[in-house]
Amino acid sequence: MMELDTASQSENGDSDDATNFDATEHQHIRYNPLSGEWVLVSPHRMKRPWAGQIEVNDENEIPDYDPHNPLCPGNVRANGEITPNYSKTYSFVNDFPALLDTVPSPPKSEDELFQMDHARGTCKVLCFHPKSNVTIALMQVEEIKEVIKQWIREMLELGKKWTWVQIFENRGALMGCSNPHPHCQIWASSYLPNEPRKKDKLLSEFYSRHNKPLLIDYMEKEITKKERLVLENSDWIVVVPFWALWPYETMILPKKQVIRMQDLTASQQENLAIIMKRLCTLYDNLFHCSFPYTMGWHGAPTGEIGLSKDYNYWTFHGIYFPPLLRSASVKKHMVGYELLAQAQRDLTPEQAAERLRGLPNVHYKFPETSLAPEK
Numbered sequence: 001m002m003e004l005d006t007a008s009q010s011e012n013g014d015s016d017d018a019t020n021f022d023a024t025e026h027q028h029i030r031y032n033p034l035s036g037e038w039v040l041v042s043p044h045r046m047k048r049p050w051a052g053q054i055e056v057n058d059e060n061e062i063p064d065y066d067p068h069n070p071l072c073p074g075n076v077r078a079n080g081e082i083t084p085n086y087s088k089t090y091s092f093v094n095d096f097p098a099l100l101d102t103v104p105s106p107p108k109s110e111d112e113l114f115q116m117d118h119a120r121g122t123c124k125v126l127c128f129h130p131k132s133n134v135t136i137a138l139m140q141v142e143e144i145k146e147v148i149k150q151w152i153r154e155m156l157e158l159g160k161k162w163t164w165v166q167i168f169e170n171r172g173a174l175m176g177c178s179n180p181h182p183h184c185q186i187w188a189s190s191y192l193p194n195e196p197r198k199k200d201k202l203l204s205e206f207y208s209r210h211n212k213p214l215l216i217d218y219m220e221k222e223i224t225k226k227e228r229l230v231l232e233n234s235d236w237i238v239v240v241p242f243w244a245l246w247p248y249e250t251m252i253l254p255k256k257q258v259i260r261m262q263d264l265t266a267s268q269q270e271n272l273a274i275i276m277k278r279l280c281t282l283y284d285n286l287f288h289c290s291f292p293y294t295m296g297w298h299g300a301p302t303g304e305i306g307l308s309k310d311y312n313y314w315t316f317h318g319i320y321f322p323p324l325l326r327s328a329s330v331k332k333h334m335v336g337y338e339l340l341a342q343a344q345r346d347l348t349p350e351q352a353a354e355r356l357r358g359l360p361n362v363h364y365k366f367p368e369t370s371l372a373p374e375k
């Protein structure tokens, strides 16, 4: 059993009276085994009056084609290239990349307070669909499958050279997304970024203790407990993680061990497309808006270190970080105590999962949108 640090022992030294504890009433902290951090859960605060900031939800109707949008088929991009008339997905190297393939390395410093290291990589943009006015929730399963196939091609190609290939989608203007056209970004780097580096260490340590991948153990236990389950099909589950930071944060987990996205079978790809569509439909139905989120995928590292050992302690999974809290325009901010001390949430993960489960699975905008038959 893991030694809990001092943060989790009762300050006054009294033995905690677990018999009176109610997770829907009493504050407590929860441990995230994937990051080694804690989140403060304060369910009693859900009763406080809300007099906070209300942002205008100015999401106006988006046309299916905008002659000035470089991500639309046939339009000119910043570098003068013409985006082809693509009919499925289309990816290109970002004209304003955060990472370049060849740059000089910084000098080594003897002073531990001023450490720099080299950073190389490449950044791509992947358009999900030729039309600008669709989202994953509104795309057909077959179209989402095309996105998954392209993600796998990108992982295989970029994973040959780069240590970490981060696929991420910033959906909606609220997420700082500069372009409404359905797309994601892919940043591939020569280094292992902070989040996967922390996760890799903790996943490896768990496997050494239990001889079982952490996320397979976690998936099996969440299927049994059910209270944080949101969706399930024959290959995947969606949960609000026990340690979730964002109000409606979710995780997509495979029912069978799979180490990287490029290892997915045809059935896992099909059922992933189905469950992604269902999850994004629930999200949109929560506040009747095109739900903003950042989402991404984590699998075992790639490149040279990906070939250096057996990553059987890793399990490929998806993570959604949506900011909305109470309405289409009220979002959670990670400020104050959360920046200086630790993350905090009022709505419990169990309450969030219950709300998502209770929503219709037909999209509010297009009630006739039919979902593919469940496997």
Ligand SMILES: O=C1CCN([C@@H]2O[C@H](COP(=O)(O)O)[C@@H](O)[C@H]2O)C(=O)N1
Pocket (backbone or CB within 6 Å): 070, 071, 076, 077, 078, 079, 093, 094, 095, 096, 097, 125, 170, 176, 177, 178, 179, 180, 185
């Ligand atoms: O002509 C263009 C327009 C936008 N882009 C790139 O598309 C990306 C749009 O993604 P975001 O909306 O998530 O920022 C952004 O990173 C921007 O640099 C190009 O590479 N070329």
